[in-house]
Amino acid sequence: MSVAENSKFISLVPDNGTEFIALVPDNGTEFIAEQKAIFTINPDIGFIKGRDSYISYDILNTDSNSRINVLHNTAGANAVIDRMDIFSLQNGQLMESLTNYNLWASIQNQYCEEDDTHTQLKQNTGVKCRSYDVSQNSTSKVNTLSEIGTAQNPRVPTDVGATSLSVISSGSQTFSGTYADATDHDPEMGVKKFTSRKMCIPIRSGIFSAFGVSEKLTPVLLFGGLKIEITFAKNEHVLVRPYTPNDANGAVKQASDFATGIDVDAQAGGSAIITLTNDINDPSELGITRGSVMNLRGGAGAGAAGQKFTVSHLHRGDGGSGDPNKKIVIVATGNLTAVNTNNKIWFEESTPSYKIKNMELKVLQVIPPRAMMKTLIKESQFDFISWDCFLDNLPQTSRSHQSDIHSVASGAKCIMTHYISVATENDIYAPNYYAGQPPHNTFLNSVQYFINNKLYPLKAYNPQAKQDKVVNLNEVVKAFQTIGLDVKRLGDGRGGNLCDYTNTYLHARELARGEQFVYNLKDAEPQIRLGFTQGRDEVPAGTDAVAKGNCRIVNFVWSIKTIMVKKDNLQLLL
DSSP: OBOOTTOOOOOOOOOSOEEEEEEOOTTOSEEETTOEEEEEEOGGGOEEOGGGOEEEEEEEEOOTTOOOOEEOTTTGGGGGEEEEEEEETTTOOEEEEEETHHHHHHHHHHHHOSOHHHHHHHHOOOSSOSSEEEEEOTTTOOEEEEETTBTTBOTGGGOHHHHBSOEEOOOSOOOOSOSOOTTOOOTTTTOEEOOOEEEEEEOOOTTTTOSSSSOOOBOTTTTTOEEEEEEEOOGGGTEEOOOEEOSTTOOEEOTTSSTTOEEEEEEOBTBOEEEESSOOOOGGGTTOOTTOEEEEEOSSOTTOOOEEEEEEEEEEEOTTSSOTTSEEEEEEEBOBOOOSSSEEEEEOOOOOOEEEEEEEEEEEEEOOOHHHHHHHHSSEEEEEEEEEEEEEEEOTTOSEEEEEOOOOOTTEEEEEEEEEETTTTTOSSSOHHHHOOOHHHHTEEEEEEEETTEEEEEEEEOTTSHHHHHHHHHHHHHHHHHTTOOOOOOSOOSGGGGGSOOSOOOEEEEOOOSTTOBBOOTTTOOEEEEEESSOTTOOOTTSOGGGSSOEEEEEEEEEEEEEEEETTEEEEEO
16 A cells, blocks of 8 residues: 555635525526536636535426336435536546446445435435345245335335325315216316426535545635536436335235236226225325326236226225225226226336426535635645446356456545346336345355455455355445445344345445555556356246346446646646
8 A cells, every 4th residue: 555646635624704606507407318417617616615515406207107206215316417527617627527426326325324314305215215125924034135116125115205206186075975976076186296396415526525534625716617517317217116005004016017907996888987996095105197098907817908098087985885085986088898807907108207407506615714815826736535437247157257447546445346237227116226236136155356466355255144244344334434434324234134235235345544545556457356156047946036137347446536736737647
């Protein structure tokens, strides 16, 4: 390990004035997936207190079938940002490029926030800000680890109140008697109110001092101003389909096909009346609105084609049982044929999409004392901690793999490694992009870093083994500390969950401890040496299906970067 030449940390404390400045994009007022928003911070702003600055925006659900969509439960409002690039306004020098921005935000939320309520209220995450949950069979006592948002574990995305981008009116009127009269309905029930929602998120950038123990002011003046380009993420990485409750006990099914559709009783006719079999009286739980395009199928024959219909209106009814609030009743347009058994409805497939409006970059301007200003305007350097992403593919047949990390950072602090299932990376119910792959899904049983012809640790460890999980998590904690972040939560540690990774799985390696120490990777040729019990194409019966297929390896390499400022010249040193 070595100390970077001429490196120093500068801590500035504002003491004579602050002011929030709201900046709007230079290139428009509305944005959709994969477009860019560009902000300009003029040099006359001087200095910014980055940790108190933030991004705000309004997001609107624009689903083609007006389906309910929610923000991802771990990334929350950060999910809209795929990458952030920061340039010098003066000469166009790229100073920081933050790829997989939303993925890192998801990881940081899970490991560094102690209370889920905090991220729910401030970043619009789900009730459980973690990627996996554990259930135990009461008879066999076998633990099952399931990805949050899947059919096996759908409960978190049903918290649509906190994260929903869709508001559906539950109505206010009640009706007695039967529901046979199609005209007897609540005029407000099921009305969609897909209004935009305001979001606020921190700026996770080294230039904005988001990382490191010492907080520093961002010297916009020295950089000749800043240009910030924000690239919006694809729809599948922002919006997630909630799972739909199918009974009063909270069991959940998504109405996506006949086999898992919503159980109903149906009457045939030109104005068909469809009643939910189970006692659900709030359409917001189902995501059904007036105008929803759905399918109905009756009788046996799972997988058979359904009869398409449009929801005309909804109301509550009891079917003669005496409770007017017992069930949702759906009145459909079209001449439907129905039988008395095994009727189900499901949504016509649609494309989830979003729109960003009223985006602002709100920076806290700081006016330092005059004496400090004179010192800062002279030749200077600015050090900050940031990450670079290096990708690799893990073939599905390999039982051993050496993943090269092509980093040449001279001020490296740590490496963190994440695995994504290619097959389910963009799944609209549970994108594996965020959840990643725990060791039992990839069959990973040996981890060791090889850097500068040395092995770290000296003995490879098995992250699946209970005794080695401690080693794995200890390495992760040390890595976070090198970038000034404290790990406050390592997942759900209740009961039998101690053996499982319920946060997004990482393995990591600390390279340099302490603010002033770094590791030079320029000629170190770092790699990860991995071993597996079997290939991902050899999945035995009973094993989670997401283990099948190829995986993507994402390596976050964290390092101290230096911006040298000499009069009109600006240079980035890696």
